[in-house]
Amino acid sequence: MDVSRQVIIGIDAGTSVIKAVAFDLSGRQIAAASVRNKYSSGSDGSATQSLAQTWQDCVGALRGLGEKVEGLASRTASIAVTGQGDGTWLVGSGNQPVADAWLWLDARAAPTVVSLAGQEADRARFEQTGTGLNTCQQGAQLAHMDRVAPELLDRAETALHCKDWLYLNFTGVRATDPSEASFTFGDFRTRQYSPVAIDALGLTRRRTLLPEIVDGTEISHPLTAEAAQACGLLAGTPVSLGYVDMVMTALGAGVRSGGRNAACSTIGSTGVHLRAKPVANVHLNREGTGYVIALPIPDTVTQVQTNMGATINIDWLLEMAAYLMAEAGKPATHAELVARIDRWFFESQPGSVVYHPYISEAGERGPFVNAQARAGFSGLSVRHGFPDLVRAVVEGLALATRDCYAAMGEMPEELRVTGGAVRSSALRRSLTASLKAPIRLSLREETGAAGAAMMAAVAIGAYRTMDDCIGDWVTPLLGEAEQPIGDEAARFDLLFSAYADIRRAMPAAWEALARAAAMPSAK
Secondary structure, eight states: OOGGGOEEEEEEEOSSEEEEEEEETTSOEEEEEEEEOOOEEOTTSOEEEOHHHHHHHHHHHHHHHHHHSTTHHHHEEEEEEEEOOSOBEEEOGGGOBSSOEEOTTOOTTHHHHHHHHTSTHHHHHHHHHOOOOOTTSHHHHHHHHHHHOHHHHHHOSEEEOHHHHHHHHHHSOOEEOHHHHHHHHEETTTTEEOHHHHHHTTOGGGGGGSOEEOOTTTOOEEOOHHHHHHHTOOTTOEEEEOOOHHHHHHHHHTSEETTEEOEEEEESSSEEEEEEEEGGGOOOOTTOOSEEEEOSSTTEEEEEEEESOSHHHHHHHHHHHHHHHHHTTOOOOHHHHHTTHHHHHHHSOOSSOEEEOOOSTTOBOSSSOBTTOOOEEESOOTTOOHHHHHHHHHHHHHHHHHHHHHTTSSOOSOEEEESGGGGOHHHHHHHHHHHTSOEEEBOOSOHHHHHHHHHHHHHTTSSSSHHHHHHHHTGGGBOOOBOOOTTHHHHHHHHHHHHHHHHHHOHHHHHHHHHHHHSOOOO
16 A cells, blocks of 8 residues: 555543544544543542443544544554553453453542551652552552452453553453553563562562563554454554553653653643653652653653642632522533633732642642642632632642652753643743743644554654654644743742642641541531
8 A cells, every 4th residue: 555545543542532543654643533431430439430331432433533534444554552541450251351440530549558658668669660659550459459359359360451451452462561560560660560569569469460561662463353343444453552641642742852851741631740851860759759651762761740630620610600600690601711711810910829729539649649638729818809710720730730840850941731721821821930941832633642653653664763753743743932921930939939838738737627528417
């Protein structure tokens, strides 16, 4: 076939949406299709997802893509898959699910995390993985299951992640990638499993649950006949297992370009903040938080801090506004309110209100871990109105971003940004002032799927190295640098000083609030 007509399909199985995206071999996006994801939440902190339904939704996305791209099956040179990270997807005999997956949102492992984090061995585990312990991770979840529901693990043969489960359905191969393997159970220097990390989690006797580690830039497996028929593709099409979605998104958005390592933040429902670094330059903080996640580039990793909630803070505030407007007989849709954010921001007066964006009921995980952390405004007075609250929330996201980068060492020299929220000029202006660094917006529409597809492009030999691929797929799609304006950076220095002081003083208050919330109320 004419190479110019060949495509690579990148699949990004996120928490909310599964996307299938077709790219030509030079990185141009041709078409995309998506299916809404489904998961269930429980009052016990559970967040679970059906493995079978997830595969069917992935098939649906690929079928939808086939309707948009003429001759997709014969034109597909390779498929690559990434997906939501952490979580536990147990597979047993005959590659059948043992139970619904525990997602990264699942908070049930919290007691086990507290227990493990208090042990001396946890620092040794952190030194190996570069990753702080939290309820999101498969290691913590497996350790908790082993304590409270060992029968689940007894029935399981392999513990996978979301993308690994899809890869199994595509190829019949049980595997995981170097990024998820090393930040959960391994050594980020070698990208292999670490007995020290596994033992610190108390999972040595469950070692057989951990699958083979496969690097999708070097190894691919053929699409099975059964999967090909389901998806409307050709059996034998090479399939690459991508790295976890966080680094695939960062790779597609510019965490590295021109051979230069940079910083990249994805501001979506959560905030993901990454710095690409040589392995030798990793800064492991005293608090033992964050992640170190491999990039599909030799001797290069990303150091990561992740906010549990980013735009969900804005959504919460807008829901309050929508409620009040509806009560007043002037209903407004969420989209209409989102369109007003920048206007409200620039109507407000820069000043003394600080917002801590810990609105998630799971608390916070970056740059500190506290399941009881809660959001709050500080500095309010009678002169403040709704636009001032909007400004405080937007600036709070920028301050949280700075807090995360500060935990990784020095501030970045330049920040590349992606995610729906960074379309807001107010947020971009706040980010560049908070970090005192220029920012560049990635113009790539589907960065996660693109990052995975780039791995497949290298695997099939369309590019010799990942940096060669980045030169075509990423660098041309970085927008012009936006610089801090006026004395905004100096104002953010003062805001951040207050922000950091307040959040360090809050844990005792958060604990008291949690105890009060747990008390039975009078009827």
